[in-house]
């Protein structure tokens with residue numbers, strides 16, 4: 001608590017585990033790791049077979065270093081065992097199912113016992129507390145309710161926190177704005193791109209966003225950049241916190257930003273992190289960028305052992321000014337699988353966003369369109385510009401276009417056609433923004 005940035009640190013009894021001495025935390029993690037491997041071995045056929053192929057028994061996990069011997073679990077394992085074959089509990093002990101998009105048409109299914117749902121609420125309480133919220137806050141939950149884990153995950157956490165939760169779910173932006181304004185909402189939960197849409201619509205409705213009691217946004221479920229955070233904070237007059245999670249592990253509540261807003265603390269007593277080289281699968285030392293892998297240490301209905309998230313980040317081990325001892329992950333800007341290759345160069349949509357937002361006059365609404373003509377790949381970046389600029393002289397537009405082109409080229413190393421479009425021309429999303437349109441025939 002040495003840093004002035006962290007004066008808003010809110011302590012909630014559930015957060016005690018965030019501050020555990022590291023030695024104690026490692027002991028707890030090992031005991032839980034051993035128990036969950038035993039459970040998965042005894043109850044889940046796919047996992048047992050993979051252990052047997054490696055001549056491994058649960059008792060071979062004697063230290064946390066031994067976990068590197070265990071097989072990985074990947075997204076297609078969930079597709080191949082669809083719908084219920086990874087469950088370790090009887091259906092009669094499962095109180096909730098959620099689903100998320102898979103690699104093919106079928107979704108992946110995830111399950112929770114009552115104990116799992118309780119753990120989920122408790123890690124969401126720790127998330128909200130880390131973001132400075134507590135009893136007395138009025139939380140508008142605009143994550144989608146339904147099969148998506150965002151809505152119900154945040155909902156039960158907000159209730160357990162003792163806050164007032166308004167379950168608006170996603171969509172109907174004008175009603176969202178009415179609720180924000182009339183119900184004295186102090187925090188909103190949604191994707192960062194949807195929040196931008198809300199601010200923009202509120203502006204058109206003549207609402208002064210900064211005059212509202214809203215003080216925090218609990219944003220996640222899609223990659224966003226530090227530039228975008230700064231813009232949201234300026235335009236919304238709020239603190240914008242990054243929260244991370246994935247259905248396979250629990251949903252939201254795996255990791256959260258804190259008052260220091262530098263990286264996201266992992267709730268390590270429930271989710272054991274590793275960073276691996278995405279090509280070789282080899283464990284990487286702390287601080288090295290690579291693919292994030294999680295083992296669920298307490299998830300009873302559907303234990304996940306060494307699940308490869310495809311999210312690229314690094315583990316930050318330096319002491320955080322907020323005082324939490326659990327490790328952090330750096331903001332996740334990209335996945336190992338949303339990468340596209342154009343003219344032999346690997347590109348991530350978040351890199352394009354960064355290039356665009358580095359230039360004044362653009363709005364954070366953009367789309368990347370990939371086409372192929374006569375065997376040549378082309379990339380067009382369509383980006384909305386402010387209304388003032390759009391109505392301005394042709395010269396100014398051309399100047400901006402060139403600047404953006406250079407900025408993109410500077411960051412990704414190849415040229416792209418930049419098209420400036422009027423505000424509101426790019427389709428808005430109420431959930432995850434669709435940034436990439438790949439029209440190439442692969």
Ligand code: DLL
Nearest residue numbers: 100150220221222223243244245246247251252332
């Ligand atoms: O998006 C869970 C969630 C809901 C997280 C609400 C945060 C808030 P899935 O639909 O399974 O679960 O998608 C998980 O979304 O592997 C990341 O690639 C991406 N993702 C989630 N949060 C972030 C974030 C939910 N803060 C996938 N930054 C993950 C970057 C994120 N990417």
